Amino acid sequence: xxxxxxxxxxxxxxxxxxxxxxxxxxxxxxxxxxxxxxxxxxxxxxxxxxxxxxxxxxxxxxxxxxxxxxxxxxxxxxxxxxxxxxxxxxxxxxxxxxxxxxxxxxxxxxxxxxxxxxxxxxxxxxxxxxxxxxxxxxxxxxxxxxxxxxxxxxxxxxxxxxxxxxxxxxxxxxxxxxxxxxxxxxxxxxxxxxxxxxxxxxxxxxxxxxxxxxxxxxxxxxxxxxxxxxxxxxxxxxxxxxxxxxxxxxxxxxxxxxxxxxxxxxxxxxxxxxxxxxxxxxxx
Amino acid sequence: xxxxxxxxxxxxxxxxxxxxxxxxxxxxxxxxxxxxxxxxxxxxxxxxxxxxxxxxxxxxxxxxxxxxxxxxxxxxxxxxxxxxxxxxxxxxxxxxxxxxxxxxxxx
Numbered sequence: 001x002x003x004x005x006x007x008x009x010x011x012x013x014x015x016x017x018x019x020x021x022x023x024x025x026x027x028x029x030x031x032x033x034x035x036x037x038x039x040x041x042x043x044x045x046x047x048x049x050x051x052x053x054x055x056x057x058x059x060x061x062x063x064x065x066x067x068x069x070x071x072x073x074x075x076x077x078x079x080x081x082x083x084x085x086x087x088x089x090x091x092x093x094x095x096x097x098x099x100x101x102x103x104x105x106x107x108x109x110x111x112x113x114x115x116x117x118x119x120x121x122x123x124x125x126x127x128x129x130x131x132x133x134x135x136x137x138x139x140x141x142x143x144x145x146x147x148x149x150x151x152x153x154x155x156x157x158x159x160x161x162x163x164x165x166x167x168x169x170x171x172x173x174x175x176x177x178x179x180x181x182x183x184x185x186x187x188x189x190x191x192x193x194x195x196x197x198x199x200x201x202x203x204x205x206x207x208x209x210x211x212x213x214x215x216x217x218x219x220x221x222x223x224x225x226x227x228x229x230x231x232x233x234x235x236x237x238x239x240x241x242x243x244x245x246x247x248x249x250x251x252x253x254x255x256x257x258x259x260x261x262x263x264x265x266x267x268x269x270x271x272x273x274x275x276x277x278x279x280x281x282x283x284x
Numbered sequence: 285x286x287x288x289x290x291x292x293x294x295x296x297x298x299x300x301x302x303x304x305x306x307x308x309x310x311x312x313x314x315x316x317x318x319x320x321x322x323x324x325x326x327x328x329x330x331x332x333x334x335x336x337x338x339x340x341x342x343x344x345x346x347x348x349x350x351x352x353x354x355x356x357x358x359x360x361x362x363x364x365x366x367x368x369x370x371x372x373x374x375x376x377x378x379x380x381x382x383x384x385x386x387x388x389x390x391x
Contacts, residue, residue: 073290076353079308082286233310233352 041179043270047189047201049219051274057218057283060209069224069282077159077228077280080152080235084160087153092144099157102141110164114277115269118262120177127181127262130158131237149256155235159226162279170223172273178266185267188260194251200264215284220245222268224281231284238265285309287382289334289368297363297388303341305334305356305370307380313348327375329354336386337366362388 058066069075088106091098103109118129128136134157135146147154174182189200203212204220211217225238232240239261246253254260290304307329314326328350334342341360365388371381 073288073304074306074355076306076308076355078288079286079306079353082288083308086286 041174041183043182043186045186045190045201046199047186047205047267047271049205049271053219054221054272054275055208055219056275056278057221057224058278058281060216060218061284065230065282065284069278069280075228075280075282077226077235077282080156080159080226080228081163081280083152084156084158084163087157088160092138092142096142096144098142099137106160107164110161112165112168114162114165114279115168115171118178118181118265118269120175120181122177127259127266129239129257129262129265130161131239132257134158134161150237150240152235155226155237158237159235159280162226162277165277166279167276170269170272170275170277172270174266174270181263181266182270184260185263185265188264189267189271194246194249196249196251198249200245219272220268221272221275222265223272223275224278224283226279227281227283229283235280238268285378285380287370287372287380289370289382289384291368291384291386294387294389295362297390298361299388300359300361302357302359303334303368305332305354307332307354307370307372309353309372309374311346311348311350311352311354315348325375329372329374332356332370332372334368334370336360336362336368337364341368362386364388 058069067074069077072078085106088099091101099106114130117133118127120126121128131147131149131154134154138144139146147157192199192202200220203217208217208219222238225241226235227241228235229241237256239256242261242264243253243256285308287305287307290306292301295301309329310327311329312324312327314323316324318324326348328348329346332342332344332346333340342356342358344356346354365386368384368386369381370383371379373379
């Protein structure tokens with residue numbers, strides 16, 4: 001395993017130098033804004049990518065796949081989006097409100113919402129992502145049964161809501177309440193895990209663009225999810241994709257909705273800042 | 285399980301147009317097994333029909349060789365405005381339909 005030996009000493013000298021420069025400039029930026037306004041944290045580490053390096057996962061895919069994603073007419077993800085639009089306007093039971101009764105038109109009211117998640121729920125002292133938020137509304141306001149993770153209905157609603165933010169950039173700021181989660185997510189990304197003893201950074205920061213078997217390694221950017229994966233032959237959430245990687249390195253597969261996966265999502269969203277949301281993505 | 289029928293927005297009467305169909309369906313081949321070892325029963329779209337104003341345009345029999353969420357594309361010549369009606373039935377007997385309107389322009 002060539003990439004393993006390379007990574008034992010961390011990153012190559014050039015990358016190390018460039019991340020050092022970025023680290024300094026980031027700290028200077030934080031100081032100039034004042035300590036109260038901005039939470040103090042250091043994003044740069046072995047997992048970090050410089051702005052000019054960041055690329056969509058689609059850049060590593062074939063032209064056919066790129067066309068399939070970019071043409072809404074043939075993007076199979078839109079089957080779930082259509083289903084989501086229908087679910088949005090339907091009441092789960094005659095006396096319960098539909099999503100639309102409160103939130104009105106999703107393309108307007110849900111614009112930018114997908115970018116805010118996962119967020120910190122101060123009252124319950126836990127992170128929630130869009131899926132959990134949808135179920136919260138469903139149980140408390142609609143008095144209906146929560147959708148199971150990865151059910152067609154859950155994916156349909158989350159992809160319909162995410163579509164409203166398509167084309168918007170992943171944010172370059174982070175809410176102070178999310179900083180502890182971010183730090184833990186960053187540590188998880190950079191930690192060696194599983195029988196293969198690899199961290200996320202080994203593949204997705206140090207060796208993106210190179211081959212792993214028949215695949216080209218992407219940067220692990222989160223901005224295309226929920227996405228249609230040919231391997232799954234259906235839509236899937238970001239957490240399902242993260243679990244697939246955990247299985248790939250033969251690590252313990254974390255349950256859906258676990259804090260560790262949510263913290264990793266927080267880190268990935270900030271790490272991909274500047275990329276435009278492109279869900280529903282199409283991936284292999 | 286939904287479907288999309290994709291046609292050009294307002295084709296000229298007499299034009300040959302592309303019709304694209306995308307259907308949400310798992311297309312279980314019957315060759316897969318669950319983790320417990322039991323076989324997943326075969327369930328594919330057995331028959332699929334598309335008609336235009338009651339006139340049959342396409343009658344397809346799909347099999348286990350078709351991927352999940354099948355995508356079909358074909359061409360036809362259109363002389364008048366009207367409705368496309370897509371209907372399909374799978375091995376479990378579940379039927380689905382989808383309709384879309386197409387308005388042609390004179391020139």
